[in-house]
Amino acid sequence: MLKSKRFRExxxxxxxxxxxxxCVFFIYPSLQSFYFSMTxxxxxxxxxxxxxxxxxxxxxxDGRFGAAFRNTIRYAVGLTIGQIVFGLLLAVLVNRGxxxxxxxxxxxxxxxxxxxxxxxxxxxxxxDPINGSLNYLLDWLGLSSLQQDWLGSFKLAIWSVTGxxxxxxxxxxxxxFLANLQSVPQEYIEAASMDGATGxxxxxxxxxxxxxxxxxxxxxxxxxxxxxxxxxxxxMTKGGPGFATESISSIIYNTAFLDNRFGEATAxxxxxxxxxxxxxxxxxxxxNRRGVEA
Amino acid sequence: xxxxxxxxxxxxxxLLLFTFVYAYPLFMLLSFSLKNNGSMYANxxxxxxxxxxxxYSEAWSRSNFDVALWNSVTITFISALLILLIGSMAAYPxxxxxxxxxxxxxxxxxxxxxxxxxxxxxxxxxLLHSLGLSRTxxxxxxxxxxxxxxxxxxxxxxxxxxxxxxxxxxxRIDGCSGAGIxxxxxxPLMKPIGTTVFILQFLTIWNDFFLPVVFLNTEKxxxxxxxxxxxxxxxxxxxxxxxxxxxxxxxxxxxxxxxLQKYIIAGIMSGAxxx
Numbered sequence: 001m002l003k004s005k006r007f008r009e010x011x012x013x014x015x016x017x018x019x020x021x022x023c024v025f026f027i028y029p030s031l032q033s034f035y036f037s038m039t040x041x042x043x044x045x046x047x048x049x050x051x052x053x054x055x056x057x058x059x060x061x062d063g064r065f066g067a068a069f070r071n072t073i074r075y076a077v078g079l080t081i082g083q084i085v086f087g088l089l090l091a092v093l094v095n096r097g098x099x100x101x102x103x104x105x106x107x108x109x110x111x112x113x114x115x116x117x118x119x120x121x122x123x124x125x126x127x128d129p130i131n132g133s134l135n136y137l138l139d140w141l142g143l144s145s146l147q148q149d150w151l152g153s154f155k156l157a158i159w160s161v162t163g164x165x166x167x168x169x170x171x172x173x174x175x176x177f178l179a180n181l182q183s184v185p186q187e188y189i190e191a192a193s194m195d196g197a198t199g200x201x202x203x204x205x206x207x208x209x210x211x212x213x214x215x216x217x218x219x220x221x222x223x224x225x226x227x228x229x230x231x232x233x234x235x236m237t238k239g240g241p242g243f244a245t246e247s248i249s250s251i252i253y254n255t256a257f258l259d260n261r262f263g264e265a266t267a268x269x270x271x272x273x274x275x276x277x278x279x280x281x282x283x284x285x286x287x288n289r290r291g292v293e294a
Numbered sequence: 295x296x297x298x299x300x301x302x303x304x305x306x307x308x309l310l311l312f313t314f315v316y317a318y319p320l321f322m323l324l325s326f327s328l329k330n331n332g333s334m335y336a337n338x339x340x341x342x343x344x345x346x347x348x349x350y351s352e353a354w355s356r357s358n359f360d361v362a363l364w365n366s367v368t369i370t371f372i373s374a375l376l377i378l379l380i381g382s383m384a385a386y387p388x389x390x391x392x393x394x395x396x397x398x399x400x401x402x403x404x405x406x407x408x409x410x411x412x413x414x415x416x417x418x419x420x421l422l423h424s425l426g427l428s429r430t431x432x433x434x435x436x437x438x439x440x441x442x443x444x445x446x447x448x449x450x451x452x453x454x455x456x457x458x459x460x461x462x463x464x465x466r467i468d469g470c471s472g473a474g475i476x477x478x479x480x481x482p483l484m485k486p487i488g489t490t491v492f493i494l495q496f497l498t499i500w501n502d503f504f505l506p507v508v509f510l511n512t513e514k515x516x517x518x519x520x521x522x523x524x525x526x527x528x529x530x531x532x533x534x535x536x537x538x539x540x541x542x543x544x545x546x547x548x549x550x551x552x553x554l555q556k557y558i559i560a561g562i563m564s565g566a567x568x569x
Contacts, residue, residue, distance in 0.1 A: 026443070104313065118540045256416055
């Protein structure tokens with residue numbers, strides 16, 4: 001009897017290949033990074049010293065990391081807010097129950113399948129101050145006073161890059177909001193109309209509160225994508241002008257592979273991980289709390 | 295009738311404006327890929343001009359695009375297929391066994407969802423070097439498999455739990471072995487989620503820039519993304535050859551998107567849980 005019961009269990013042996021890859025190439029290096037972050041390793045020299053928390057403390061004396069840190073927060077917040085605003089707007093626009101809606105959705109979602117490298121170069125050209133389409137279009141519309149050096153200005157460059165990431169991410173948010181909108185019971189909306197609520201009031205007081213799950217998902221993923229911002233920076237600005245568009249990821253790459261300061265680069269990776277950890281914890285807390293209420 | 299039209303008009307105009315904002319960059323890409331630098335500057339919106347089909351062959355040969363394409367195709371397919379196989383195998387006992395062990399192991403895999411590649415990059419660099427795998431496609435394939443496990447195990451185990459156990463039990467009574475049950479009964483039932491995961495991993499790996507720029511940044515090993523990136527480094531501002539390169543790198547995924555749109559959207563959305 002006992003034997004037949006044991007026989008019925010699925011063997012853990014199935015998980016061995018996955019565990020092997022996962023432990024060797026993911027868990028082990030992740031744990032090791034905490035050690036490397038406390039050394040002055042340069043990437044080649046087998047002799048390196050243990051330096052305690054020096055790398056972490058040193059990060060804040062380095063103007064470049066401070067700039068990258070502030071920029072990264074701007075990317076994350078800008079991307080999150082931007083893609084939610086436009087994603088929600090797009091979702092409302094294509095939620096009319098018509099055949100053409102599907103076509104529009106396909107168009108708005110399409111940047112999701114294209115690599116950030118391609119998107120970065122296409123937009124670099126559009127935003128080019130001399131030959132770019134955007135300044136040309138502004139001129140054609142008689143708005144030449146609005147022409148800018150979109151990627152070359154210290155003030156504007158970071159928002160131009162953020163804008164491109166919003167363009168890329170809004171279609172994604174649109175799909176999340178659409179799924180959520182379609183789960184809103186029709187009776188709620190009808191009841192509100194019977195009580196004399198206008199379209200905007202219905203949206204503000206009935207639909208918007210029911211979109212809380214979509215907001216949670218889009219906020220968290222937006223924040224994390226913004227914190228990891230790398231490809232667009234490398235392609236569109238290389239962190240410049242100055243350090244105006246440098247992100248934590250781009251500076252990790254530069255610190256490790258151009259400056260050969262691997263210890264410090266690892267410390268930066270840990271700072272990024274800790275921020276993601278906190279955001280994820282807040283998300284889980286928010287989801288759990290809602291679960292209790294429901 | 296007119297009033298209804300007036301009410302709809304702002305919505306319709308907004309839709310058209312957004313369609314322009316989304317369609318124009320792709321239109322510009324295609325149109326500029328067929329121009330020479332002169333006609334590009336003469337016509338910054340890309341609306342007219344003659345077609346220079348030779349841009350493509352020249353960009354292709356100047357960037358050794360066949361090498362990049364071959365690298366991208368092999369790395370992407372091998373990684374995605376191995377992720378499917380290894381991930382589904384791991385998910386099977388996690389979904390079917392009860393008790394603390396299975397829960398813990400599942401948690402161990404899922405915890406990886408919140409670890410960014412930026413955290414373990416430097417130790418990985420050292421590890422691949424000491425294994426003799428640095429600057430090899432195989433090393434990068436191993437990394438993609440490892441990084442793909444958390445999401446894949448999470449999605450697969452959830453799916454297997456939703457499958458009825460009766461088929462597996464019947465097969466067991468008929469004397470089928472554990473491996474036989476998995477490969478002949480469970481695996482074929484996983485087709486829908488398998489398609490989703492494959493598309494998701496395919497897009498992630500094809501479009502990835504972070505690992506290739508660190509580990510495959512050479513003329514022989516470059517992927518499509520690196521081919522585009524390093525082309526700019528060599529021929530800065532040579533946009534008339536840049537655009538055909540970008541078209542070549544984007545065409546495979548856009549073609550897939552047109553035909554498999556529903557699956558692709560489902561695939562990308564199921565990746566939403568990843569940190």
